[in-house]
Amino acid sequence: MIDTQAAKYVQMIESQLLADAATVAGVVDCRGWDYATLVINFETEETTGATANTVAIQEGLTTDATNFTTAVANVAHDLETGHLHVSHVDLRGKERYLRVVFSNGAGAGNELGIGCVGILSRGEEAPANTTDMISPTHGTVQIL
Secondary structure, three states: OOHHHOOEEEEEEEEEEEOOOOEEEEEEEOOOEEEEEEEEEEOOOOOOOOOOEEEEEEEEOOOOHHHOEEEEEEEEEOOOOOEEEEEEEEOOOOOOEEEEEEEOOOOOOOOEEEEEEEEEEEEOOOOOOHHHHEEOOOOOOOOO
């Protein structure tokens, strides 16, 4: 099997337009995987006078938001142009769940488009089929 096919792709934060000063988070269950790559796609912010936008990566034993601790502190982004934020996480020694938290800066008209995909790799077992390679289940995988 090709290495990239021995991975699971998880939509952690659906693509959305986030209001100014709003926060959004997404969680992935990392059980059975040793490595995660988190890819956050940012649109260009509407205004250039907004305060800092931040990304934090947290870990926890359960999906309860109050149980997460910070694995990587807030990383500030100046989003005058759209870009990707990619975090590579060695899951060995980490808690079962990984959480991405994005906080949009405050500022009049600072709506921002955002989405996040988690890619789990180095699993105990490779996915049995293309359905097991993606979550949620209504996603699709195409191998050409």
